[in-house]
Amino acid sequence: xxxxxxxxxxxQEADDVWEGESLLYVLRERLxxxxxxxxxxxxxxxxxxxxxxxxxxxxxxxxxxxxxxxEVVTVEGLADYAAQRSRATGGCGTALDExxxxxxxxxxxxxxxxxxxxxxxxxxIDAGAVQCGFCTPGLLVAADEMLERNPNPSDADIREAxxxxxxxxxxxxxxxDAVRLAAARQxxxx
Amino acid sequence: xxxxxxxxxxxxxxxxxxxxxxxxxAGGTDVMVEINFDHRRPEYLMDLNRIADLEEWEVGExxxxxxxxxxxxxxxxxxxxxxxxxxxxxxxVASPQIRNRGGVGGNLGTASPAGDAHPALLAAGAEVEAxxxxxxxxxxxxDFYTGVKRNAxxxxxxxxxxxxxxxxxxxxxxxxxxxxxxxxxxxxFGLALHPATRTVRTGxxxxxxxxxxxxxxxxxxNAALEEGGFWDNGKIITPSVAKRFADLCAAACNPIDDVRGxxxxxxxxxxxxxxxxxxxxxxxxxGAHRTTEGAA
Numbered sequence: 001x002x003x004x005x006x007x008x009x010x011x012q013e014a015d016d017v018w019e020g021e022s023l024l025y026v027l028r029e030r031l032x033x034x035x036x037x038x039x040x041x042x043x044x045x046x047x048x049x050x051x052x053x054x055x056x057x058x059x060x061x062x063x064x065x066x067x068x069x070x071e072v073v074t075v076e077g078l079a080d081y082a083a084q085r086s087r088a089t090g091g092c093g094t095a096l097d098e099x100x101x102x103x104x105x106x107x108x109x110x111x112x113x114x115x116x117x118x119x120x121x122x123x124x125i126d127a128g129a130v131q132c133g134f135c136t137p138g139l140l141v142a143a144d145e146m147l148e149r150n151p152n153p154s155d156a157d158i159r160e161a162x163x164x165x166x167x168x169x170x171x172x173x174x175x176x177d178a179v180r181l182a183a184a185r186q187x188x189x190x
Numbered sequence: 191x192x193x194x195x196x197x198x199x200x201x202x203x204x205x206x207x208x209x210x211x212x213x214x215x216a217g218g219t220d221v222m223v224e225i226n227f228d229h230r231r232p233e234y235l236m237d238l239n240r241i242a243d244l245e246e247w248e249v250g251e252x253x254x255x256x257x258x259x260x261x262x263x264x265x266x267x268x269x270x271x272x273x274x275x276x277x278x279x280x281x282x283v284a285s286p287q288i289r290n291r292g293g294v295g296g297n298l299g300t301a302s303p304a305g306d307a308h309p310a311l312l313a314a315g316a317e318v319e320a321x322x323x324x325x326x327x328x329x330x331x332x333d334f335y336t337g338v339k340r341n342a343x344x345x346x347x348x349x350x351x352x353x354x355x356x357x358x359x360x361x362x363x364x365x366x367x368x369x370x371x372x373x374x375x376x377x378x379f380g381l382a383l384h385p386a387t388r389t390v391r392t393g394x395x396x397x398x399x400x401x402x403x404x405x406x407x408x409x410x411x412n413a414a415l416e417e418g419g420f421w422d423n424g425k426i427i428t429p430s431v432a433k434r435f436a437d438l439c440a441a442a443c444n445p446i447d448d449v450r451g452x453x454x455x456x457x458x459x460x461x462x463x464x465x466x467x468x469x470x471x472x473x474x475x476x477g478a479h480r481t482t483e484g485a486a
Binding site (some may be wrong): 001018019020022041042043044048049055056058060061062063064065068080142160161163164165166 | 231284
């Protein structure tokens, strides 16, 4: 079947999608967006977390056909998504117009190369929260969504928001540091 | 495989009548796991996400009509006052990502003995609104679970909503697992006090082939509370009564040994959860009781 939906602000079309295929498979194998990782395929690990109409979900558990006509944001689009959000909520006079005119930049493979990082991505690097990196995209999407909803999270809020994302390297401490750092920078407006 | 996309409830019923083997998919958190692991290759997959009313709920006089696809995250956010037991149970479901997609309709459709919603539904009292092109019916929750991953639905029926009694007293939910998030229950227990009828209802998960109520334990406790005048005097539940109740709840289990736990552990844990949830809810009832007494 054919699938039409929006990924990171751009309309996308995928053909010959198998009816039982997951959204994750379409993103990785048909659209060339390998940022969302495929690990457990049962919603346990959170490595495939994407935003579906704004909500964080495991893309391995969304049937491709269920994404028809909907908006998906993957880790590849996170920097633009966060930039768009900060322009829209930044209190600057032209923010809304700018937001309405927003389009994903670049014509490359859409792997996010050459684009700026989102605050949460930069914080993960600065705090050393990335080791093997496999869980990182899912954590970034989940952490970014929490910071959008809850700009001043407690440690318990962070743990709760990231409870669906497994990391087997870091022991989570550096990840907690990174999210706290992103929250602090966000509140300082850096 | 065919992907069916009914745009309305009527279309969905017609499709289910035409293809009774069609597997409905809403949140996908059960169905997609089976497809991803090649445990299931349904001929028809029927997406219910297009049917907006399935994600709506109405709070009525006596009960809440909860659309089959209302995700757990919404129950936690909006129905904590009306359905405290189910809200607590929802909070124990997997992770935020799963709670954004999965809902009670799917839990009932899968009818796993380990489904997190079941003990809360059994304790609160509920009816499943099932419909087919032949008509609509309400299945009492006590008659809904018929076996391991089996329910009372006919092949052409779909779950439209669940009617859950609004709480008339404190409710609690407890679940045993190796950690807080992303855990299938080793066993679970729901308890609801119903001061309006002076009854107590229970629900046990993952400790029998189906979710079950501990009826003998309920009857014992109802009689003991009545006899001791507890509902009126608001006294602390006598430890011997709590212990007997816990023992009867444990006896209501018919568990198996599996990778998550042994049968004897499950029985023991259900007893512990029964005693604890009784204490928590009763303390909460006594608190409310004292407040009203003081005001009067």
